[in-house]
Amino acid sequence: MRLSEDFLQNIAKIIPQERMIQNEDMAVHTSFRVGGPARLMLTVENRDELKNLVVYFNRTGHKYFILGNGSNLLVSDKGYDGIVIRLSGExxxxxxxxxxxxxxxxxxxxxxxxxxxxxxxxxxxxxxxxxxxxxxxxxxxxxxxxxxxxxxxxxxxxxxxxxxxxxxxxxxxxxxxxxxxxxxxxxxxxxxxxxxxxxxxxxxxxxxxxxxxxxxxRQPLDLPSAGSTFKRPEGNYAGKLIMDAGMRGFQIGGARVSDKHCGFIVNVGYASASDIYDVICEVQDRVKSRFNVKLEPEVILLGDF
Ligand SMILES: Cc1cc2nc3c(=O)[nH]c(=O)nc-3n(C[C@H](O)[C@H](O)[C@H](O)COP(=O)(O)OP(=O)(O)OC[C@H]3O[C@@H](n4cnc5c(N)ncnc54)[C@H](O)[C@@H]3O)c2cc1C
Missing domain, CATH: 3.30.465.10 (Uridine Diphospho-n-acetylenolpyruvylglucosamine Reductase; domain 3)
Structure with a gap:
């Protein structure tokens, strides 16, 4: 997405420029500690600012994403080609x-x-x-x-x-x-x-x-993760199915099925978002073929994978 000077100036009429950051590294804002840049990140401090921005973005057709604390979020290595909004102040x-x-x-x-x-x-x-x-x-x-x-x-x-x-x-x-x-x-x-x-x-x-x-x-709190990667399937536990599929410690690049809790995928320190995504897909494939259970990610994906 190209951000024209006009567009940026219009936003600057709504919030101060120091709360507008271009190409902000999303790895800093997610508990997985991975992900590429957001085209624009805005920190919004009150209702008027939020309302004016949302109305403006909807009128001009710009896509935006609301970021909470980033603890259930996997952002693509390519980043997010849109506007990320963070809620602060009031x-x-x-x-x-x-x-x-x-x-x-x-x-x-x-x-x-x-x-x-x-x-x-x-x-x-x-x-x-x-x-x-x-x-x-x-x-x-x-x-x-x-x-x-x-x-x-x-x-x-x-x-x-x-x-x-x-x-x-x-x-x-x-x-x-x-x-x-x-x-x-x-x-x-x-x-x-x-x-x-x-x-x-x-x-x-x-x-x-x-x-x-x-x-x-019970949880690998010493390593970056997004908590339970998958939703609990009906009548079962994702972690148990993953363990029973022999995937404890399964690793691609720096993304690993936690040894402590198989329901967590952790970043051992050098994971990319695509490593994590690849582990998610491999876990889904193996659990499906072994137990005929479709594991659905609980984690929200942002950007292109
Ligand atoms: C170590 C660890 C343990 C965890 N344990 C648990 C647990 O026990 N139980 C549990 O349920 N979860 C758990 N989680 C997952 C996560 O903390 C929760 O899902 C949490 O509610 C996500 O909140 P967030 O603010 O970080 O949202 P984000 O990850 O920032 O966003 C999640 C989604 O919410 C949307 N969103 C955020 N704020 C708003 C808003 N104001 N308006 C509209 N949309 C919004 C985002 O756009 C996105 O789609 C854990 C995560 C970690 C890392």
Missing amino acids: FAGITVDGQKITCGAGALLSQVSHEAADRSLSGMEFASGIPGSVGGAIVMNAGAYDGEMSRIVETVEVLTPEGEFLTLENMIMEFGYRTSIIRNSEYIVTEVTLSLQNGDREEIAAKMNDLAGQRRA
């Missing part, structure tokens, strides 16, 4: 009112969980070790152990491609296993209100510590 805010927490989509789940714990609010312990943003967690209906976003969300504020802010009730979010209405729409999550219960601060902290310990014991 989108990172967290406010607590009784048992309700309202947070911007750019706030981190870990921060919100700790804020909840500090206020003796229970229900979010499961999310404290998930390294995503609130927006990404809504899109993916992130979950772990005994919890899932769908169970604590009251309302979600979104921006439509036409530039309208809507408040969606939980019931119409179409939450499912690692999915929500946002995945199949062009809505941008801007703010979320969560409903929690009063609890005991010590017990909440103890549960968060316990879950963090379980993660450290």
Whole structure:
């Protein structure tokens, strides 16, 4: 995509130039630590900026992608020939009112969980070790152990491609296993209100510590990854199928099926995005031919593979 001077000047009328970066290395912004450059990265700090940009991009036919914390994302080595939007400023805010927490989509789940714990609010312990943003967690209906976003969300504020802010009730979010209405729409999550219960601060902290310990014991947290690479197939576990297919430690270039947890593909330090993609495809092929199960990636692919 060619970015004309006119186009860049029009964007600079909406956000300051220091928040516009051309050819930004996406490896810095993803937990896999791979991926080529984004043509343009914009950091957006308030609703007016976001609305004006989205309306402008839709009117002029420029494609854009909303980046959360990049913890479920595989960006092509060739990069992304479009505009990446990051939510910061007012989108990172967290406010607590009784048992309700309202947070911007750019706030981190870990921060919100700790804020909840500090206020003796229970229900979010499961999310404290998930390294995503609130927006990404809504899109993916992130979950772990005994919890899932769908169970604590009251309302979600979104921006439509036409530039309208809507408040969606939980019931119409179409939450499912690692999915929500946002995945199949062009809505941008801007703010979320969560409903929690009063609890005991010590017990909440103890549960968060316990879950963090379980993660450290079972997951390869010392190497870059995007968590579970595949969705859990019905009635089975991706990690077990991959292990039973004899693929523990299977490696292409610097991408490896984790020895600690076969459901994770890790970057041993020098992986490219195509190494990771090749491992994904090989795992899918072998699990399909061995067990006739189609593993679907949970990880979102961005760019051409
Ligand atoms: C070590 C590790 C452990 C993990 N453990 C878990 C786990 O236990 N459970 C779990 O569910 N996941 C887990 N994950 C995966 C990941 O953290 C979650 O899927 C998380 O919700 C992704 O959030 P993100 O902000 O990083 O989203 P990103 O990876 O940045 O983006 C994911 C998708 O959401 C979209 N998106 C992001 N923000 C917005 C927004 N505001 N509006 C519209 N679209 C948006 C993006 O466009 C993209 O399509 C783990 C990942 C790692 C690296």
